[in-house]
Amino acid sequence: MRYLGLMSGTSLDSVDAVVVEYNGRDLDLIASHSEPFPSDLRHRTLALMHPGDDEIERLGRLDLELAELFARAANNLIDATSLERSSIRAIGSHGQTVRHRPDAGFTLQIGDPNLIAERTGITLVADFRRRDMAAGGQGAPLVPAYHRALFHDAGVDRIIANIGGMANVTLLRADSSHPVTGYDTGPGNVLLDSWIGRHRQLEYDRDGAWAASGQILPTLLERLLDLPFFDAPAPKSTGREQFNPNWLDACIRDADCGQAQPADVQATLLELTARSLSREIGASLDAGGEIYLCGGGSHNKYLLQRLQALLEPYEVRTTAALGQDPDWVEACAFAWLAARTLEGQSGNLPAVTGARGERILGAIYQP
Ligand SMILES: Nc1ncnc2c1ncn2[C@@H]1O[C@H](COP(=O)(O)OP(=O)(O)O)[C@@H](O)[C@H]1O
Ligand SMILES: [Mg+2]
Missing domain, CATH: 3.30.420.40 (ATPase, nucleotide binding domain)
Structure with a gap:
């Protein structure tokens, strides 16, 4: 069919x-x-x-x-x-x-x-x-049922992380008597896209190159991660209603980063995606588990590099390794x-x- x-x-x-x-x-x-x-x-x-x-x-x-x-x-x-x-x-x-x-x-x-x-x-x-x-x-999210149907393996725990505008994770335990869990972890690409759109009139930061050229702003990162959504228990889902330029501008003001270089803000936004996602992955995966990324963000080389560094010793791969094109x-x-x-x-x-x-x-x- x-x-x-x-x-x-x-x-x-x-x-x-x-x-x-x-x-x-x-x-x-x-x-x-x-x-x-x-x-x-x-x-x-x-x-x-x-x-x-x-x-x-x-x-x-x-x-x-x-x-x-x-x-x-x-x-x-x-x-x-x-x-x-x-x-x-x-x-x-x-x-x-x-x-x-x-x-x-x-x-x-x-x-x-x-x-x-x-x-x-x-x-x-x-x-x-x-x-x-x-x-x-x-x-939301609805994709976890599909992830289970296609990617569950009785021999190994797996996390499927989709990095679209928002990011969401699905945890597939090898032991299928555990229910599958999955939820939105926060922003994926949405803030990166809007910031580079505003400052460089580009649709997205290809390979994260602009973010990689900047320095993370620790006070801004802390302010962004302060949002209660990140610590709220699942089930949870989110969208542009929360993660939008107005919220970002308010955080920049609160963190006194109004004079910061735009590239540094971009670096911080990429770190926000990497931290909020890797924190959830790290907290739910036991040794030996596998991580697979999909969605447009899985093409962002610098984001992958940051995720890989934050998730050591796990190997971060894309769903291509499971036979499904991440796009x-x-x-x-x-x-x-x-x-x-x-x-x-x-x-x-x-x-x-x-x-x-x-x-x-x-x-x-x-x-
Ligand atoms: N080579 C790349 N480098 C960095 N970001 C990329 C790249 N390719 C795609 N993206 C990001 O992926 C986004 C699209 O992802 P997608 O999975 O289609 O999200 P959505 O489901 O929200 O439409 C783009 O807006 C862009 O931010
Ligand atoms: Mg899309």
Whole structure:
């Protein structure tokens, strides 16, 4: 059976589309495509992530525009391969999160599923997070169930760490009588992207080169790590509602770092990601455990170097070592989640999200 996964995370870098072959156990990636975010659409989506005027009108319009973008990602992927449209059983579409407020009990992913179904002519599964929330969960992260299905090994404990806009970890104990745990650890790339955008008009800090040229600012790092989120127990999930330029600016002021070199702030932000992530990994892994990274941040050479130094003596690898390209893990997870839903199987892990129980996630839109 073939499934198509569509994913766009908090980074707003591009829409990731994959086609996978899944037989109920093994999952193979057979095609992938990355549909760039038009810059104007990116800016308007970014603006909707924070409270502002005229939100309903802007939301309504972006719901459709993003759906067109997601449909284009799916159609361009199908057109670029020789796959028969009819051979794809369903599309799993994550949608674009524009507000995630687990404390208030809501999360909002947009990109109208009706329109994607209409444009692709393929059965679509969408709105994966809200059923988990209705059952008392955080609605996030959802990838741990997929990580368990694909990466669990009865012989060794494993951590899968996804470094997207935010960062999240999944702990897979060899002994499967332990429930899988997983949660957001804090920012991944989001602050690095916004700081280099502001100071150097670049979309991201390639390989962490700019961060590597700076010096860590200890008072700022301390101030950033002071945030209660970092010490809060799981289940927990986060987003741009917390980790955004306003919060960063307030921390810079409090730490008296207003005159600091921008490169030094970038170095400190990279260290924040490395520390907050490695602290959680180190605390949950026993000797002999394995660490695998995925997501765009796994390409950041300097971040990898810092993680490797902080996590000594563990070896930090990417999911490529497990046979899954780190760039497509999340999109594959949403293809897999669509399969689960169509099979009437649950997609959430209550020990991860805090939901009252396992639930079949999402809604199905017929072609
Ligand atoms: N070579 C690289 N060096 C540094 N950062 C990178 C590199 N490649 C990708 N990234 C980072 O990864 C981000 C995208 O990661 P992704 O996993 O797609 O996140 P999301 O799920 O939030 O969209 C980019 O915004 C960028 O910050
Ligand atoms: Mg992305």
